[in-house]
Amino acid sequence: MDFTKLAQVQLSHDTNIRPFKCSEDDLNGFLFDDAKQFHKELMAVTYLIEYPQEDITVAYFSLLADKITFDPENKSVWNRLNRNIPNPKRRRSYPAVKIGRLAVHENYTGEGLGTFVLDSIKYAFTKVRRLGCRFITVDALSSASPFYERNGFMFFTESDKDDDTRLMFFDLRNFNI
Numbered sequence: 001m002d003f004t005k006l007a008q009v010q011l012s013h014d015t016n017i018r019p020f021k022c023s024e025d026d027l028n029g030f031l032f033d034d035a036k037q038f039h040k041e042l043m044a045v046t047y048l049i050e051y052p053q054e055d056i057t058v059a060y061f062s063l064l065a066d067k068i069t070f071d072p073e074n075k076s077v078w079n080r081l082n083r084n085i086p087n088p089k090r091r092r093s094y095p096a097v098k099i100g101r102l103a104v105h106e107n108y109t110g111e112g113l114g115t116f117v118l119d120s121i122k123y124a125f126t127k128v129r130r131l132g133c134r135f136i137t138v139d140a141l142s143s144a145s146p147f148y149e150r151n152g153f154m155f156f157t158e159s160d161k162d163d164d165t166r167l168m169f170f171d172l173r174n175f176n177i
């Protein structure tokens, strides 16, 4: 796939959503049943990735504001995270953007598209910089956590290691292109 030909469309109430299917039914359902409602209520913004030649949505993701907060039970993670932040700027919480949903069409997985989408989010919050945002967070499906790890995300706690989803984060100061 030629990534330079991909178009990113912000979903709105009248967007015609091209067909999409991934391996997770919840994520298919969100796109067609919930995304416009989240948009209307200002609870999340969804972006569609389209490939002009194909009448399908090749990937989509949604974003919402978040923060990452000190948890006394996860002191070691917090200390590691704080090591990257100069002393005068250290806080008990930091601004973040949450990836509420991220999915790649089942015909296009394993081609680097998920990584491309993550890089575009990292770029948007470091180079374009509409607001101060230090971390990306995601409640990653356990099955997808290796994908996030490959892309530099870390686990926030070990206490969710047997859950269906795991809280992960990425320090945007580590993004260099």
Ligand SMILES: CC(C)(COP(=O)(O)OP(=O)(O)OC[C@H]1O[C@@H](n2cnc3c(N)ncnc32)[C@H](O)[C@@H]1OP(=O)(O)O)[C@@H](O)C(=O)NCCC(=O)NCCS
Binding pocket: 022, 023, 024, 027, 101, 102, 103, 104, 105, 108, 109, 110, 111, 112, 113, 114, 115, 116, 138, 139, 140, 141, 143, 144, 145, 146, 147, 148, 150
């Ligand atoms: C998870 C998902 C977004 C990954 O997208 P993708 O385009 O297939 O990922 P990439 O091709 O960019 O993969 C990047 C790396 O992660 C690895 N990877 C991707 N998905 C993986 C998975 N589920 N388990 C283990 N490794 C995975 C790839 O092998 C690749 O490794 P490499 O750099 O050594 O080659 C996609 O498979 C998907 O949409 N799955 C269904 C929905 C889902 O689980 N979404 C995540 C919700 S939190």
